[in-house]
Amino acid sequence: MEGGVNIRNWADLLPDALGIIFSNLSLQEVLTVVPRVCKSWNQAVLGPYCWQYINILDWSYRTNPNHIDQMLRILVTRSGGALREITVSGILNDLTFSYVADHARALQILQIPRCNISDSIVEQLSSKLSSVTFMDLSYCCKVSARSLTAIGKSCKALVGFCRNMHPIDLNERRPQADEAVAIASTMSKLKHLEVAYNCIDTLSVVEIIKSCHELEFLDVRGCWDVKLDQDWLDKRPRELKVLGPHVIDQFEGHSCSDYSDTDSLYDYESLDEDDDGLWDDEEDDEDDEDRIGGRLELRFYEGFNENYVNGWV
Template identity: 30%
Template sequence: MERRKWEDLPEDCLVNVFRRVGMETLLLDVPFVCKSWYKATLNPLCWERLDFYDIMFVPKDDCFYRFYDVDGVRMVHKLMDEYRIKEFSAGSMIKFLVNRSNGKCTVLNLPADGCKEEVFKFVIDKCPALRCLSFSCDLFKTDYLPIIQELIEKCKYLEFLTILDFKVSNLKEIVAKIGLNCKNLWGFAAPFAYIGEEEAAAIVTNLPHISYLILKHSRIDRKYLVEILHGCKRLFHLDVSNCSGFKIDDKLLKLASHIHTFKYEGVID
């Protein structure tokens, strides 16, 4: 009995496999095996998940001339050779892959380095089906509140939003906008935030049905944490690890006893 070859598999089967491999493998390995594999990688469904956290961009002047994974293995010269790219930049790479997704991208994790404000606006316009988004406010040179509010208005299907910033401001306005536009949101992460009276009230008022809330490395006074615990009754996962402003005691643990996963390691009073 003759054995079937991988390259002879129907394209939809190949796509179903390739959409599960890492982004670098999909870029640098799979397309160069054979013509049928290359054709399958052009299917937008292969690019539903764009995770740039696994790629670090190393700057040289205004160009990003190489990238590598977290183990320092990959070099971008292979990418440039294979795709005949003369000048490589993080922004052009992000745009290229977003265009490959053709509006099918549902998960997008943008890098803190190499992604400019203009690129951010581009990808948001091109990814109307986003379910999960993670980005850093460090990529904005101007006031980022209007940009994020515009993002939230466009991404009505968001289910999980992560905003990375060591000094995130305007959190109450951002959360209020989320409450109005993102009815399917079940997870929100804002590490390194300041959670004061207004911020806690905004979370309770606008995200009362939130399941996952990640506030690690934030500043939260005890009374505002208590307010969140009282107000967000559907919390399944709460992460306040390495936060400051309160200490863990039996009363707080009892109040959080309904939460399946309550992370509080490294809390500093």
Template identity: 30%
Template sequence: MDPSPAAPSPPQPPGQCRNWLELPRDVTESILLRLGAIEILTSAQKVCLLWRNICKDPSMWRAVDMRNPGDFWDMPYDLETMCRHAVDRSCGQLVDINVEYFGTDELLNYIADCSSRLRRLRLVSCHSISEEGLSEAAAKLPLLEELNISYCSYWSLTKEPLEVVGRCCPLLKSLKLNSKGHRRPYIECDEEALAIAENMPELRQLQVFGNKLTNDGLLAILDGCPHLESLDLRQCFNVNLTGNLGRRCAEQIKHLRFPTDPTDDIEIHDNGSSDEDCPSGFSDIDYFSDDYGYYEFSGDSDYSYYGDIIDYGDFYFD
């Protein structure tokens, strides 16, 4: 006969707070894992000795989320130093890292040197990462399966770093290569599309938001990536999905986003330019001005920040 179920815990007296230190360790770990790396290093690990010990466990750093608002002038932390510390704490177990705005070639290669098991790398609006830096890091990441290099440059990548990624990361299944979409001028470029088609045959998911590829580039991707299941072409205004190409996409791709589909579910990183007058997320005037001629982007492009060395508080230990 099954034992009787345990009696429910008596209600706490009014005004009595729960002692969070009495939670099982695995529950506390689960709660802390929901915080980003910045919150853990600046706040959570300073709560008590128990939390500090949990926050130093390498298993807590298999995934490092360094998302931040990008407002470096008001941020009292040196994010690059903080990110290196988080990578060190993983003790080689890091498999997933998300870096926004502050990534550099030096930081990217530090991550690659310390994390050969890395499977997911997300670099968003990291304008200090060069094509050479990306290529050098990719050569050290043979297990990489997901790569997001969106909004990382004010110009399109050339084919060389994408070719290196394809050759050195044969397990790559997901690629996001997003930029801000523009209708004018009518620039067509299939270089990135051809590099993807010729070097990434195992892709299952591809997002090329705001890319300048044409129908020829899209056709090459369909031919070169036979396992592709999800394709996001939003704001790819040089693509015309009519006729045979449209039918080919409908037959081959399970989840297809069209160039004019809504963009409500995607965060467009414009780094300071305003889209108040462009609710669809793109602007005609960022690329072309009758008065001032041709511009790649409007706004200041210098986002380098060199803050003070971070103070992790009384509970910071190496």
């Protein structure tokens, strides 16, 4: 008590409370500013409490793709097996996905759009993702119905799934009726499903709706072979909201190659657990105007509300 005012020492807060507070800061602030404040805050950043929810989506769009896997491994290691969410774009290889799965016993939300993983690794490791309730595999061109089937059979708690595809790059498009069959036959508890710009037809959509009795939201924007006439819409379950197939809202353009070749925001070597180099990070002074423009991409998954899913389980 000083001058009638109760003075609180923030350094004395419990690590889990600090983790909740720091989760509202940017990745840059948590890794480069917070550790410099005091020893207890530095220890909190090094511990698992700050990394139960790893959401580095925005950062992964800006950075050099070669840095994404390394950063993700560092943060997953710090989580100490207490992961609840991973949201990142552009995982480059199966080894990183395997590392994530090995630390995913408590994982509930897995959003990894534009990842480069294969069917074989998903089939091999899907059983380790059994606690996941929401998953996003949008724009993942190397996975197919094999992966979706493995996920549906292993992730029995899955209530939200995103499998949006690129609206412009037709070279990456292929018939996806088998993926619709995989969803219908293995993901019966879905409440939220996004399959925008998938190459599916009306029969595929009807089969999904018939099989997923709890479905509340279905996004089929850009699925041009899906024909939903008024008679069909009148017969749908009242609780089901269908968006599409016509694109009725504006979407956000994003550059898939929007990164700097001189990514100096983080010193990845210094982020190693056995190094104190967290104190040596540099500021990134590069202007956004100097970055390279790329392809257009829809980012539907950004609208996902975690509290909504938590209410389902």
